[in-house]
Amino acid sequence: MKSAWAYLTLALASVPAHAGTLAYxxxxxDDSVAVVDxxxxxxxxxxxVGRKPAGVAVAPGATRIFVSNPESATVSAIARGADGQHKVVGExxxxxxxLGIAIDRAGRQVFVADWYNDDVHVLDAATLGETRVLKVGRSPSGMTTSPDDKLLFVANRESDTVSVIELATAKTLATIAVGKAPFGVAYDENGPRLWVANVQSGDVSVVDPVAFREMRRVKVGAFPYGVAVTRDGARAFVTNQHADSVSVIDARTYAPLATLNTGAYPEGILISPDQTRALVACWMDDELDAIDVSSLKIVKRLKLGSGPRAFGQFIAP
Amino acid sequence: MKLLLTAAVALALGLLAAQAHGPTRQKMIETVDINKPVDKVWALVKDFDAIAKWHPVIASSKATKGNEPGSIRTLVLKAPGNPEIIEQLLTYSDADHTYHYQIDTVDVKVLPIQNYSSWLKVEDDGHGGSMVEWKGAYYRGDQRNDPVPELNDDAANAAVKGVYRAGLDNLKKIAEAP
Structure with missing residues (x-):
């Protein structure tokens, strides 16, 4: 008879290589995706992957990674095997x-925002087959689902709105007016709140995702692009493309906490699953910066290939 | 100077191929090595309103608030009709010898780009000289899926590269002059 310890050892041995946190x-x-440990x-x-990849959506468990390629007008799917190896399995x-791409919490549906046709293509995550097309506002960009996967929120950059789509019926439940040129979005279960970065008004809209209305706007730096919130709803981080900085907001009082100088043209931003770091892709300087979430200092910089963007959920949720 | 018109001329001759794809942000990085110390070179370029003193196609470059972020400078170009470009200072660091600015207003016929921002930086080359880096992020002038040839990615890149090279090469000449 085996001891509990032996079972535990066996279980650990079957965990894929690089079981740590991976960022895509x-x-x-470089027409590529960097896999960062x-x-x-x-x-x-x-x-x-395809040409000029920008958006990324990592499935729960990081078994699949979906990438938008604006110049080839395609989506690439990367599979991560049990051995930890990555392979492009479809385009x-x-x-x-x-451009914008997102996956639901169940990992079943991939949403792809079409900048030109003002709609969202819904793909089956397993087959990449298109199941539906949802009509939204002009130049849709950042997207996220509600935690129960019932609603899809879409920032419409050229309409200054957020569309709320009921996924069961494909109906638009609401079109919420926000700031000018909304782009990145983040769903925050505290509140709950939807955070929306408004590129041209230099602020962030805080939206009630239940009552479907904007609650307030918070001023940040020039050209805010992406937004990320800690799981406890304490701090929000916003990349300012034209200020080469990240604005940190006290997400409970909405007071500004700090402005951190990052690499040039910061874009995609996400909090690491262990909640210790905010990771920022800096497009102009070809680097990934790590901000310590509590000390609010940049603690590490990693050199990447050309033009890192990481627009979307670039680490498994 | 016909620098800004180089791209337009090439296009008129049909030299640049058409592309059919969505707009992708373009990146341009140009540098020049100057055989003078970093402080001396930074002194030449550090003032936001001094670009007319070292860029050969800019006639004047008055700024509203000097080197304070938010300062607006108006470039008047040495080109037919004296076209203007309105720019805004975004960040400024005397300690790091760098500033970042954006174009607020420009006619795409003058510079075939949109949503442009740019960094100028002077670095120590470690051997008593310096390296000046000028880099930009921008989109082509026509954001549609099938841009007209004179406003496509190639046209945008050719124009920005031309502006940077002319400025950097002339800066070297001025800085190294006996």
Whole structure:
């Protein structure tokens, strides 16, 4: 008879290689995705995808990674095997200008925003087959689902609105007016609140995702692009493309806490699953910056390929 | 000077191929090595309103608030009709010898780009000289899926590269002059 310890050892042995936190950063200038081990702070691999990849959505458990390629107007799917190896398993056409990309919490449906046709293509995450097309506002960009996967929120950059789509019926339940040129979004279960970065008004809209209305706006730096919130709803981090900085907001009082100088043209931002770091892709300087969430200092910088963007959920939720 | 018109001329001759894809942000990085110490070179370029003193196609470059972020400078170009470009200072660091600015207003016929921002930086080359880096992030002038040739990615890149090279090469000449 085996001891509990032996079972535990066996279980550990079957865990895939690189079981630590992996970040998948789109490198637009290299037509690739960098696989970054966040714990050892190393680039493990550079995976070739379609042309000029920008958006990324990692499935729960990081078994699949979906990437939008605006210049080839396609979505690439990367599979991560039990051995930890990555392989591109498909590339399909998705509208004329796929940029924003998201996956539901169940990992079943992939949403691809078409910048030109003002709609969202819904793909089956397993087959990449298109199941539906949802009509939204002009130049849809950042997207996220509600935690129960019932609603899809879509920032419409050229309409200054957020569309709320009921996924069961494909009906638009609401179109919420926000700031000018909304782009990145983050769902925050505290509240709950939807945070929306408004590129041209230099602020962040805080939206009630139940009552479907904007509650307030919080001023940040020039050209806010992406937003990330800690799981406890204490701090929000916003990348300011034209200020080369990240604004940190006390998410309970909405007071500004700090402005951190990052690499040039910061874009995609996400809190690491262990909640200790905010990771920022800096497009102009080809680097990934790590901000310590409590000390609010940049603690590490990692050199990447050309033009890292990481627009979307670039670490498994 | 016909620098800004180089791209337009090439296009008129049909030299640049058409592309059919969505707009992707373009990146341009140009540098020049100057055989003078970093402080001396920074002194030449540090003032936001001093670009007319070292860029050969800029006639004047008055700024509203000097080197304070938010300062607006108006470039008047040495080109037919004296076209203007309105720019805004975004960040400024005397200690790091760098500043970052954006174009607020420009006619795409003058510079075929949109949503442009740019960094100028002077670095010590470690051997008593310096390296000046000028880099930009921008989109092509026509954001549609099938841009007209004179406003496509190639046209945008050719124009920005031309502006940077002319400025940097002339800066070297001025800085190294006996």
């Amino acid at each position: 950063v789109t490198e637009q200038g 966040v714990d050892s702070w190393k680039v493990l691999e550079q995976i070739k 399909v056409k998705a509208g004329q200008g796929p």
